[in-house]
Amino acid sequence: MKVYKFGGASVRNADGVRNLRRIIDDERQLFIIVSAMGKTTNALERVFGAVQRRDAAAAEAEIASIRAAHEAIVEELWHAPHRIERVEALFADLEAFAGSDGYRPAEAEAWYDRIVAYGELISTTIISEYLRYAGVDNTWIDMRRALRTEQRHKDAEVDLEASAPLLKEAVAAARSSICVGQGFIGGAPDGTTTTLGREGSDYSAAVVANILDAESMAVWKDVDGVLNADPKIFPDAVQIAELNYLDTIELAYSGAQIIHPRTIKPLQNKNIPLYVRPFGDKRKPGTVIRGMSAKVDVPILILKKEQVLLTIRSRDFSFVLEEKFAQIFSLLERFRLKVNLVHNSAVNLSLCVDASWHVGEAVDALRKGGFDVMRTEAMELLTIRGYTDELWERYACSPQVFIRQSTQSTVRIVRKRA
Ligand code: ASP
Numbered sequence: 508m509k510v511y512k513f514g515g516a517s518v519r520n521a522d523g524v525r526n527l528r529r530i531i532d533d534e535r536q537l538f539i540i541v542s543a544m545g546k547t548t549n550a551l552e553r554v555f556g557a558v559q560r561r562d563a564a565a566a567e568a569e570i571a572s573i574r575a576a577h578e579a580i581v582e583e584l585w586h587a588p589h590r591i592e593r594v595e596a597l598f599a600d601l602e603a604f605a606g607s608d609g610y611r612p613a614e615a616e617a618w619y620d621r622i623v624a625y626g627e628l629i630s631t632t633i634i635s636e637y638l639r640y641a642g643v644d645n646t647w648i649d650m651r652r653a654l655r656t657e658q659r660h661k662d663a664e665v666d667l668e669a670s671a672p673l674l675k676e677a678v679a680a681a682r683s684s685i686c687v688g689q690g691f692i693g694g695a696p697d698g699t700t701t702t703l704g705r706e707g708s709d710y711s712a713a714v715v716a717n718i719l720d721a722e723s724m725a726v727w728k729d730v731d732g733v734l735n736a737d738p739k740i741f742p743d744a745v746q747i748a749e750l751n752y753l754d755t756i757e758l759a760y761s762g763a764q765i766i767h768p769r770t771i772k773p774l775q776n777k778n779i780p781l782y783v784r785p786f787g788d789k790r791k792p793g794t795v796i797r798g799m800s801a802k803v804d805v806p807i808l809i810l811k812k813e814q815v816l817l818t819i820r821s822r823d824f825s826f827v828l829e830e831k832f833a834q835i836f837s838l839l840e841r842f843r844l845k846v847n848l849v850h851n852s853a854v855n856l857s858l859c860v861d862a863s864w865h866v867g868e869a870v871d872a873l874r875k876g877g878f879d880v881m882r883t884e885a886m887e888l889l890t891i892r893g894y895t896d897e898l899w900e901r902y903a904c905s906p907q908v909f910i911r912q913s914t915q916s917t918v919r920i921v922r923k924r925a
Pocket residue numbers: 514515542543548549626690691704705706707708709
């Protein structure tokens with residue numbers, strides 16, 4: 508059994524879906540994980556935003572445009588307007604749910620999950636139907652029932668032990684040797700829909716690979732493989748042929764958009780290789796990530812955008828040390844802030860965190876807890892692994908730099924957005 512994951516960009520239009528069919532052509536035992544088509548998740552986030560503002564008309568308009576985009580893809584795939592009843596039923600559910608006036612701010616995250624999950628439910632339904640139409644027998648798997656997550660919305664972790672029997676049972680019951688399941692979504696113990704964090708489909712695929720003891724997992728992407736930097740930002744980017752799990756985790760955590768940071772652990776635990784391959788050309792080798800690869804010999808540059816720098820000091824000038832750390836971090840955990848860099852002195856603790864809904868709430872809570880907090884927006888975190896003198900000169904010494912932390916091989920720079 509192999510696991511293939513197709514991201515939103517690779518199934519953003521009818522050509523992409525046809526290409527998916529070509530890629531899986533010679534495979535017999537396959538579990539396919541698919542994301543929402545194109546930018547559908549962003550559009551569904553706007554639906555959720557409208558529900559939150561209680562703007563029913565805006566929610567309805569947004570759903571109508573999502574529906575039109577999917578109908579256009581279906582029409583192109585079937586070469587004529589074509590009704591897929593299960594897709595229509597999903598849109599009807601979404602409309603009814605978004606249009607009901609049961610929204611409660613206290614349940615915001617559960618509502619978010621319920622709404623954005625439709626992207627994957629719809630994409631997989633269309634793709635499963637299309638594959639059948641194109642002669643590929645397959646079974647649609649409802650991942651809300653097959654992956655059991657923790658009871659936490661918007662960024663849930665999968666409970667591997669609880670999921671294993673559910674997923675295995677679903678695969679055993681499938682009539683075909685090809686299964687199609689949604690990335691990004693699962694079900695909580697209370698039966699509600701959960702999501703695994705934006706870009707979480709890679710993680711879904713890795714969990715499936717782990718549970719089914721897959722021989723390999725492949726992520727089909729709109730790039731040739733993993734590069735040492737984002738070519739849009741660093742023009743000299745080159746492709747890396749092989750990476751080990753450890754480097755990959757560090758890269759993903761530092762913000763390299765190779766794969767979701769949680770993807771590696773389930774694969775590493777069962778020693779399953781991960782291939783990152785170009786969707787556009789099946790003959791190209793891409794990048795392989797596995798346990799035993801050598802260290803990479805080019806510098807790697809990763810830029811994490813949308814950062815906020817918090818500088819925290821206790822109001823009475825007492826030291827910000829262990830006990831205060833514990834207080835501050837448990838508060839950050841409560842507001843689910845993602846801390847990417849920690850820098851401390853006797854009285855200051857500086858934290859570089861992902862910009863999110865909750866930064867403001869966390870800052871208020873810290874202030875109530877007796878801390879002065881300075882908040883600097885519009886920051887970025889640049890990590891350079893294997894830096895050279897030239898890269899150090901260029902990036903670590905610029906006047907935009909607020910914090911610079913280095914070891915012999917890696918430098919991390921918090922800087923003002925250019
Ligand atoms: N559709 C989700 C997103 O756009 C999950 C994924 O693509 O992996 O974040």
